[in-house]
Structures are given as C-alpha cells and as structure tokens.
Amino acid sequence: MSFDPRMRGLTLSNSQTIRTSHNSMSPHAHFEFDQKMGSKDDDAYHFVGYMPIDGRLYELDGLREGPIDHGPIAPEQDWLDVVRPIIMKRINIYTEGEIHFNLMALVSDRKMIYERQLEELLNESQVMGMQTEELENEIPRLRMLIEYEDVKMTKYQQEMARRKHNYIPFIVVLLKILAEEKKLMPLYEKAKERAAKKGNKKMKV
Template structure:
C-alpha cells in the first residue's frame, strides 16, 4: 500500500522544479495561452502538452490503441492527487531524446514491458517520485482530511498529449489505454495535429466550463539562448579577426566565401550581430530571473506560516491587543472590512 500523495499547485515553476528534482535535465514547463503556430514556434522543441480541465463522467467511444506495450509508455492512475505528476511522466518517458537521469532511466527500463495497471502501481510505490511530488505540498495542518479541489467538490484532472513514433497520442491515466489521435506523416509537425484536438475538447465543455490550463514541456530556454549567444560571439570575433588580416576561423563561424570577400559588407554586419547579442543577453537574463522567482515562490509554498501566525496572535493577546481587534472586526460592516484589508 503506497503512502498518500498530496495535491500540488498547477504552476510551471512547480512543475519545472519537480522535473529537475526527479533528475531530468534540459527541459522546463511553460504556460500556453494559445495553440496557434506563431505562439508555439518560439518554444520549440516542445516534447508534449499538459492539459488541465474539470473532470466529468462521460462516455468515450474512441478506440484504445493496441500497439502501445513497448512503444508508448502508458500507466493507469491508481491513486488520487497524482494526475499532474503522472501527466508529466507520460511526456518525459515517451521522449527518446531527453536526458532522464539515473532514477527515471532505471524506472523506465524496469517498467517498459509491463501492462498499464502495473506501471501505475510502480509509479504510486516509487519513493523518489512520491517524495518529490509531495515536497511541493503546502504544509498546512488545518487542511481537512477529505481535500476537495474547490468548494463544490469538483475534481480537476491532468492529461498529456505526446507524439511517439508516427502517431499523436492522448494519455489519460483514468482511461483504459492511450487514444491514438492522428497518424503523423514523415516530417510533419505534431503540433499541427494536436491543436484541433485541444480546441475540440475545450469547445465540448465551453457551455458549462471556462476553467482550463494548458502547459508545455519544452527545451531549457537558458541552454538554447546560451548556445545562440555563443554562436553570435564566435561570428563577431571571426569577422573582427578577418578584417584585421588574421586567421579567423570564419568558415567555422558560418560565414560564406562571398561574405569573406566583401570587407565592407562584413563591417556592416557587425552592428547587426552586436544588436542580436544584446537581445539574446536580455532574454537570457530574463530567463535566469524567471527561474529565481520560481525558486523563491516554491520556497514560500513549502514554508509553514502557521507558527508565525500563532506567535503573532499570542503576542497580541499577551499585550491586550487581540480582543479589541476581534471586537472591531465583529462590528465592522462587510464593505468597511474589505476597505480595511
């Protein structure tokens, strides 16, 4: 019997750090506001999409893919509160180019040929995955034992969309198996196929529900920006050296023979390269700042503020200031109370 899994917040900073703590490198999670091509193009490579929606019981007559054992990693969700982490794992474990790290690599090797129910049991009993997941729970001792997603007891659920081989799959741990949404032609962009599927699902619920959340697991933007910046620096240095009559390594920097034969054109290229470098440096700084804020927010999420609050109340009580504040709050009109806050 596995230990309990707690509810965690749906947030790209939470999910990015969760992935890193499991041991996966070179990715981050970004929130999406659109599935238009122009919105997705700057985020590539995109390894999969995570979709959050309000779950409701419904009949799904779509056929279950039968070619998944040993091909698509699919696990049943056998415990509550784990669907966010399970959707993330569904993408990570189906992305052959990712650096999974020792823990997840060993897990995948062991579980790969098992049926979905056994895969689900392995996830639920993984001490490492459960501990990382639970590390993002708010340390609130005042939570009720039966935690609800909202005041009406509505349940929200995460599923994954991921390309694998020549197909696009919807992976929902509450379903019997993967749903094969589309066959991908060689060289086709799987994002062109996933956009209609997500839009159709949102339209199906649009009359009664507007609360959706869509995130993407993408390549680490810091690494991509650093690589682009280094390439521009190499190109700038090669041009400067070539114009000075030195052996510049210009060919390795991506400069063509035609460019090298025109010193004036090379000189004119330098300001553009410098401008691009400045832009890349600004973007890289923004990414580092975003990571810093994500980490700071995650630290705050884990911190238990209850002792501080109790300490403040005790201090106010000992100095005779608590009761007057309580009486004041009782006599205030709701509108005045909001203004006081």
C-alpha cells in the same frame, strides 16, 4: 503512429526531481495528531497528460488502460485552444482554493535555447573571421535575454521559498499575543462581519 500511452506518465512519475518538487509544494500540516499512512491504492500522485498526435487530441492517464481520444484538431486550430476547455472542466470539479493538484506545461528551457543560439553565432563569427551587422546586433540581444532568464529564475526561487515556508509557528505566536492583549476576539468579530457582508453581496449578484 504507435505509442505507449503510459510512457509520459511513467517518465514523470519516476523522475525524482519532479517528485521532490511536486511534494515540496504540499500544504503544511496544521494540527495533525493521527496521520493517515499512505497505501498502495492511493492514486494521489500521478500525472495526466494531453498531447496532439496525428491531428487528434489524446489524454494520457497513467491510471487508465489506454489513451482517451478527445477528437480531431482542425488544421487551422492551435491544439492548446482545443485542450483548454477540457482542462478547465477538470479543474472546475474541485472547490475554489483547492491546491492538491498542479498544472504544468513541459517546455524547453529558454536559457538553454538562447545559449545554444549564441554559441552558434559566436562559432559563425569565428569561422567568418568577422562580425556582420546582423551578428553585432543579435549577439548582444541573446546575451541580454540570457541575463533576463537568470534574473527571472532568481525571482522564481525567491517566490518558491516564500510559498514553501511554514508560517504556522509565527501565526500561532501572533494569535497568542493578540489573545493576551484582548485584541483577538474584536478582530475575529470584525472579520466575521466583513465575511457576512461579502456573502450578502454575492447573494444579491
């Protein structure tokens, strides 16, 4: 099977929608006075994809000359079980709390799938001129699933708004108020003490 190993990476990188979403999750700058300008050599924005192709697992990296073969996938194996330790090994390179990368899975929109199934059932019902017991049960179920996807998407949008909101001005004002009321240093000392105790517990373990 012939394929272009860079095609998926190029498709993702050239998608303005994905690029905008990706960049919107960048952490807010705290106090930057000398911003580093990006150069053509910067490789921060690119995608690495993993795909099962002809019974083998391939890694497709847009910055490499060709695909990386990670070996065969047994017929009884789920390819996700094969790729999971490879992805975890890659993630473990970064320090705890590192957020300068995203892990994404490209899947079909469930709402679109349910809507397509519902449309097919409604068309089938019209052709038959009646609804069978199966159709009477399945149509409400699909409508309920579509409604659930709408609710879920609303929650996702709310969570995304919270994650992207810049809380730094609020934090700065709060710290100023605490400092004026002579409460900042006591809180700092308590936090430092808790961190030291937590560190000691980890060392004992």
